[in-house]
Amino acid sequence: xxxxxxxxxxxxxxxxxxxxxxxxxxxxxxxxxxxxxxxxxxxxxxxxxxxxxxxxxxxxxxxxxxxxxxxxxxxxxxxxxxxxxxxxxxxxxxxxxxxxxxxxxxxxxxxxxxxxxxxxxxxxxxxxxxxxxxxxxxxxxxxxxxxxxxxxxxxxxxxxxxxxxxxxxxxxxxxxxxxxxxxxxxxxxxxxxxxxxxxxxxxxxxxxxxxxxxxxxxxxxxxxxxxxxxxxxxxxx
Numbered sequence: 123x124x125x126x127x128x129x130x131x132x133x134x135x136x137x138x139x140x141x142x143x144x145x146x147x148x149x150x151x152x153x154x155x156x157x158x159x160x161x162x163x164x165x166x167x168x169x170x171x172x173x174x175x176x177x178x179x180x181x182x183x184x185x186x187x188x189x190x191x192x193x194x195x196x197x198x199x200x201x202x203x204x205x206x207x208x209x210x211x212x213x214x215x216x217x218x219x220x221x222x223x224x225x226x227x228x229x230x231x232x233x234x235x236x237x238x239x240x241x242x243x244x245x246x247x248x249x250x251x252x253x254x255x256x257x258x259x260x261x262x263x264x265x266x267x268x269x270x271x272x273x274x275x276x277x278x279x280x281x282x283x284x285x286x287x288x289x290x291x292x293x294x295x296x297x298x299x300x301x302x303x304x305x306x307x308x309x310x311x312x313x314x315x316x317x318x319x320x321x322x323x324x325x326x327x328x329x330x331x332x333x334x335x336x337x338x339x340x341x342x343x344x345x346x347x348x349x350x351x352x353x354x355x356x357x358x359x
Contacts, residue, residue, distance in 0.1 A: 126203060126225055127154065127204070128206045130209070131143060139212035140171050143213060158200050163186045191296040195287045204233070206279070206285060209276055215319060216242065220319075223314055231312045239313070240317045241321050246322065254321065258277065267298070278301055295338045
């Protein structure tokens with residue numbers, strides 16, 4: 123029997139941030155998942171941390187890759203769950219009951235295309251900083267993403283058969299573009315009215331914020347039109 127949810131984590135030299143991620147998975151009351159760690163041949167203790175974790179159903183791959191989104195594609199290729207969710211090193215499920223709530227919503231709503239919830243921002247000490255600057259809407263449609271990534275990627279659980287690979291030509295915002303394509307294919311989206319993920323405030327996209335915004339503008343223009351996108355940016359400014 124396939125797992126209900128595949129949790130995919132991509133790492134490289136992440137021993138300083140991976141601990142809370144692993145613990146949050148270990149603590150889940152719902153065990154209908156598999157955990158997939160795609161590691162880029164780390165030179166620290168990342169792989170041994172995952173190997174020694176109390177997570178039973180896990181797959182660990184450690185080898186060189188061509189970057190973050192190439193590694194995420196590897197994870198998708200291995201996943202066997204009905205749904206997939208990406209949980210970065212340093213990010214964690216908000217509650218031990220998060221996967222249980224997702225599982226309940228999946229059954230109650232007859233396997234919707236996408237499930238999602240809210241995100242809190244935390245620091246390295248797991249101290250609450252605040253809510254994410256964009257709030258996930260109660261009704262999510264393809265049009266919702268014309269305003270930006272209104273749902274955090276880690277709080278975005280997708281029916282695996284609706285997914286395909288990330289566009290590795292994009293270096294900073296392929297997750298945003300991937301979510302748009304998933305929304306194009308999803309007929310029904312289910313909102314969990316709760317915080318589902320604690321997001322660590324640092325990351326590759328945060329460190330390259332300007333480049334990420336530029337790339338995201340071109341993605342928006344492609345899917346939602348150049349002039350409407352330009353107008354929304356002027357209005358925002």
